[in-house]
Amino acid sequence: MQMARIDSPECRRRYSERMGTVEPVFGNLRCNVGLNRFTLHSQIEVNTQWNLFCLVHNIEKLAHCVYGARR
Incomplete structure (x- = not known):
């Protein structure tokens, strides 16, 4: 099923x-x-580290989009 x-x-x-x-x-x-791996141990620290990595990922996407359009 x-x-x-x-x-x-x-x-x-x-x-x-x-x-x-x-x-x-x-x-x-x-x-x-x-x-x-996460380098921190508490839930708050891991969430903060995860959010930071996601922020970096999104900034890289924006940078590639903006700078790629100018070329």
Whole structure:
């Protein structure tokens, strides 16, 4: 029963969108930025570190978009 739902055209479309939008973010943070582990221990510190890495990722995207358009 569950497999039929996963194989439906709607679920396949949603999954393909996820692969195109979410997975590259984690790949970039892990491979290019070097976020393999959090260096802090408390939940607040880990959340702060995660937000900082996400901020850096978004700034890099904006910089590539702006500077790429000028060339």
